[in-house]
Amino acid sequence: MSLQVPFREKANGGVPGATKAVILVGGASRGTRFRPLSLDVPKPLFDVAGHPIIWHCLTAIDKVPSIHEVYLIGYYEESVFRDFIKDASSQFPNLSIKYLREYQALGTAGGLYHFRDAILKGRPEHIFVLNSDVCCSFPLNDMLKLAEEKDAEAVILGTRVSEDAATNFGCIVSDAHTRRVLHYVEKPESYISNLINCGVYLFSTDAIFPSIRSAIKRRTDRPRLGSYRSSDNLASSFMIDDDEESEKTEVIRLEQDILSDMADNKQFFVYETKDFWRQIKTAGSAIPANALYLQKAWQNGSTELAAPSANIIPPVYIHPTAQVHPTAKLGPNVSIGPRAVIGAGARVKESIVLEDAEIKHDACVLYSIIGWSSRVGAWARVEGTSTPVTSHSTSIIKNGVKVQAITILGKECGVGDEVRVQNCVCLPFKELKRDVANEVIM
């Protein structure tokens, strides 16, 4: 296998300081936990705080002066991102945005490697890699600064979470003084560290591609099981039959296959963010993400947000084409999508109301997502449950049963007048005529 990878040749060829960014967007077979919302829109394009999830990534990327090229890598159809890229290119004139489609799921590292020629064109010194399913303030300039200070081969964005939550994530053990990563393990069985992987990386181009290449080599040389550590992964890999395994040998993931090895290298550092961070996995997690991005916009004095008043408790985003009755009360942390209609005396709090949805008069919507073209009747109550700020889970235990904290109505659902819907997930096109609680309505 011959590789066109430039090695540490900064002096003769690499453009000093040039940086590119990659957003890993996944594909249609991913994002199943984002149902029912991902049934109608690919998760990276789902609107939170008035903009698609990946738009928030682009906003952060645009603030790094040395980045001019951004790649979206995934395995959705080409057409999926066409309109978004068109709009984003005009909103971010300094960025060239391209979608690179994998012919099949290659894994987070596999996709990068597959498109290495495109990425390395122009010889960038660094690449940022952002998972599209995270919501945070993306302190990319701080990460870049740390990389330059330490002459790092890799910088990972880390955040502290509660000890209970930590084992659900990639855990980082670091040297508190030097910030060097000493050990990395993905979703460990037992507690190792409460500093976790935020899914945002900065790699030196000289280091990342050789690392992936050696991971691929290991994969072909050694049986697949050898590269796994946790019994969880062992169990699932036993389930894969031979045909499928040979097909999947090209799946190389940054988290499992690359980062642990990089921790053996002395040039791997962690930048710990004290700012907000949330994963956007389940559909319900769009509500905390919406709240966090709205609060950030509010703190930054964004002019997009609705002006506060007796009936607008900031932050609230109202699309210019939405109709909100002056007696309706909105906020905090509410996004109202294009052409949505909010009736007289309606109340919307901690919620997302998507395109063309209608909330009739005197209805009450709390901690919920109202799907595209859905209708909520007069005096109806659609309600979820608030979860603590420190919680990274979107389910709650109610009377000993695990239920969704956030109530979600899929596309074109109807809630009858005076009907109450509490802690439910409702698939598209359902009509709710009676009170329901703690159910998934299929």
Place this chain on the structure above:
Amino acid sequence: MILHQIEALAAAGVTDIVLAVNYRPEIMEKYLAEYEEQFGINITISIESEPLGTAGPLKLAERILRKDDTPFFVLNSDITCEYPFKELAEFHKSHGDEGTIVVTKVEEPSKYGVIVHKPNHPSRIDRFVEKPVEFVGNRINAGIYIFNTSVLDRIELRPTSIEQETFPAMVKDGQLHSFDLEGFWMDVGQPKDFLTGTCLYLSSLSKKGSKLLTPPTEPYVHGGNVLIDPSAKIGKNCRIGPNVTIGPDVVVGDGVRLQRCVLLSGSKVKDHAWVKSTIVGWNSVVGKWARLENVTVLGDDVTIGDEIYVNGGSILPHKTIKANVDVPAIIM
């Protein structure tokens, strides 16, 4: 509720009323002077220092009941019906015995004490069967009686049950008759029954074409049976009914939805709230966009926060509720 009873008694020519109470008499006193004047009657409060059962209080009030030889009515306060006092008095006089019990027909007599008549007699009672397993009859004690003053000789001043002690003795002597009640009857001792009783009462007013009911031509009245005190204030764009009673000085905000509920005097339901099958206690406040349902009962001076949901909550007086009550519970 007691006002309905006083009103009906006065209409039947009763001149003296004794209220036998053992709980917070000061609550009662406030209203009584007003009623005395309104109906031209004397009302006396008889306070039990210790509970005397259902018969003892009669002995306690002997002096007033024996003022003359005319018979006296006895009513349990927690029942509601179309009170047939005049007909009852006439019937009582006609049989000439010591006492008459008003009885009502029920669908499931097995839940109650059932009355069995003497063979071949339409009204003289033979015996009582408590919660019968087999069908023995479908008439039960409706909690309204008329007695000759001589009944007081059968009662001693101690805790005594009229049902368990006095009636069996009267039955033995062939002195107790029954009188069939026409129309609705309801024991409203429980909040759930109170709401049902209110619905029955409102339906009966509606059937009689009572002027007390708010006319359905009012834009906010929905489905009829709505009784609103003239001193209450109703906001814009409300939908009220069916079966709603709104007491004096109640304030209902804009866009409020009320059905099958009772708002007691001085209470306030704020804008856009939704209230069903609920009793809102005196001076209580229901917040904006709150939702109360499933036999929720608010005591005196309860506050329900904005956007709060209460499902079958019994909220004790003076409480403030700031979190949802998702499952029926007593909040102390």
